[in-house]
Structure formats: C-alpha cells, structure tokens
Amino acid sequence: MRHVATIALLVIGLTLTLLTYPVRPGWTQAAAKDVGQKAAETGEAIRDYSVEKKDEAVAHAKRLAADLDARIKELEARAAKETGEAKARARAQLKELRAKRAEASRKLGELSRAGRASWERAKEGFANAYRDLATAYDRAAAELKK
Numbered sequence: 001m002r003h004v005a006t007i008a009l010l011v012i013g014l015t016l017t018l019l020t021y022p023v024r025p026g027w028t029q030a031a032a033k034d035v036g037q038k039a040a041e042t043g044e045a046i047r048d049y050s051v052e053k054k055d056e057a058v059a060h061a062k063r064l065a066a067d068l069d070a071r072i073k074e075l076e077a078r079a080a081k082e083t084g085e086a087k088a089r090a091r092a093q094l095k096e097l098r099a100k101r102a103e104a105s106r107k108l109g110e111l112s113r114a115g116r117a118s119w120e121r122a123k124e125g126f127a128n129a130y131r132d133l134a135t136a137y138d139r140a141a142a143e144l145k146k
Helices: 002-019 029-048 051-080 084-113 119-145
Strands: none
Touching: 029 051, 029 119, 051 084, 051 119, 084 119
C-alpha cells in the first residue's frame, strides 16, 4: 500500500509540473489532449486517499481545480480572438466546460464536507466530475485548434 501512495504522489507531482506549462498556439491537438489526459489521471489519484488523509485530498483537489481554471482562462482568451462560426463553436465548448467546472466545484465542496460514512462516495463523485471536466477541456482545446 505504501508503494501505491508513493507512485500516486509521483504521478501527482509530474502532472502538476506538466500543468504549469502554458498552452502555446504552436502546440498540437495531441499535446493539448495530453494535458487533459494527465489532469484526468491526476484527478483519479484522489481515489487513493483514505478518510484519514482527507485534508491532503481536499488540498490536492483544490490545486487540481486551480490549475485547470488557469487553463480554462487561456482557452477563453483564445476563444475571444475567434470570429464567425469558429467563435460560436468555441463559445458552445466553453459553455459546456464551465458547466463541468461548476459540477466539479460542487463535488469538491462535498469532498471537503464528507465524513467517514460518506467519504468513499464523495471521492468517487469528485474523481468522476473532474474526469468529465478534463474531457470537456480536451474538447474545447481541440475546437480552438481547428
């Protein structure tokens, strides 16, 4: 079990490092998708936390959300530069992305309030919401690359 925790921490550290690099216009769709994939995998690491490590899990989840919020702002800035049909498509993707972000925020609140009896359900809920958010990010980033 100790090895699993060590591996999870290594994955978290690597992912957080990758998430700090800004998305550049020259990046390929595959690179943007990789960011979302890494974010989703890191979100899955929340499932490894026990209720005794609740404070660490919540802090980790907040960092994940803040990192993805910065990426969403970058996408919004790029979308603002679009025109015509491309702008309309980007707006639709960003609308979905904001809805997924709101759901992840709600699940983060549940995670922070969870007690021993509801811990497993709260972890699962946040991990699922964060995975959905990362997928929506991938779609929005791909749309803005077109």
